[in-house]
Structure formats: C-alpha cells, structure tokens
Amino acid sequence: MRARPEKPAGPARLPLGRVALAVSALVLVLGGCGGAGGPTRSHPHAALLSGRRGPVPPDLGGAARLARRFARVYAAGAYRRRPPGIREESAAVRRALSDAAGRVPRSRRGLRPRLLGLRLRLGGDPGVVATASIGDGRFPPFSVGFTVSRRGGGWLVTSISPPD
Numbered sequence: 001m002r003a004r005p006e007k008p009a010g011p012a013r014l015p016l017g018r019v020a021l022a023v024s025a026l027v028l029v030l031g032g033c034g035g036a037g038g039p040t041r042s043h044p045h046a047a048l049l050s051g052r053r054g055p056v057p058p059d060l061g062g063a064a065r066l067a068r069r070f071a072r073v074y075a076a077g078a079y080r081r082r083p084p085g086i087r088e089e090s091a092a093v094r095r096a097l098s099d100a101a102g103r104v105p106r107s108r109r110g111l112r113p114r115l116l117g118l119r120l121r122l123g124g125d126p127g128v129v130a131t132a133s134i135g136d137g138r139f140p141p142f143s144v145g146f147t148v149s150r151r152g153g154g155w156l157v158t159s160i161s162p163p164d
Helices: 016-034 059-079 091-101
Strands: 113-120 127-135 142-151 154-159
Touching: 016 059, 016 127, 059 127, 059 142, 059 154
Parallel strands: none
Antiparallel strands: 113 127, 127 142, 142 154
16 A cells, blocks of 8 residues: 655644734834833933833932923913913023914913823933923814923933924
C-alpha cells in the first residue's frame, strides 16, 4: 500500500481571543509610546501634562497653578468690557485681552461663562502651553490657548490666542 503524501502545514491558527489580545497590546504600545502623548527626553513627566490626571512635576507646579488661576479668571471675565487681569500676565497678554473684549457680541455680555476644562502640555522654554475650554451654557463652548513661561524667579502668562 502506498503512503499518502502529508499535507503541507498551513499557518498556525490562534484562537480569536489571543488575536484580539495581541492587537490590543500593539495598539496600546504604539499609541502610548513616544509621540506627543508620551514622556520625552526633555522632560520625563511630559505625559502627565497632556491631559491625564496625575501629579504635576515639582519644577512645573508653579506654572500649572498659574495656568489654572489664569484660566479661571479669564473664563469669569471673558464677556466683560474690561476683563479682569492678574499680576502674572505680560503687557502683550493684557493688550490682547483688552482687544478681544471689544469684539464680544452684545448677546453674550450678560452671560456668565465658566471654565469647563484645562489641558496642559510642555512648552519649549521650559514652560507650559495651556488650552482652556470655556462655556456659558447657551452658546457652544470655545477654546483659548495661552503660554506660561519662566521669567526671572517666577512664572508669567506670556502669550494668548483668544477667539476671534
């Protein structure tokens, strides 16, 4: 009797659960390492400043506190004719806020906007780049970006991009 030739071995089949686990792990690794969201060589705690809750590194704690305070003050006075300022803002920021106050539509003057969220990420000097989300409950929320930089022995809000 003649022996039957063996079938060539095909690719190994993995159970669907293992495939899903492997794909999930790959997505986590690719999405969490490097890039904008992961720690960088310039600062080991960069991921902590990109929207995730967690402790802020001690060397940037002052910048983060100033960013939160500035965002709250800005939100509370965003629709006023003369927006309140803080001591730790540059003259350029003060001028930009004053100019933006003149462009607030009349329909928003009586509303009370508030800070909805604040996202911090590392800046380049060292400093923090912040994006504040502000809403009034009637109109769609808007975002304002600003930079907190080290100046002298402290921190200063050095630039802002208010909405048009």
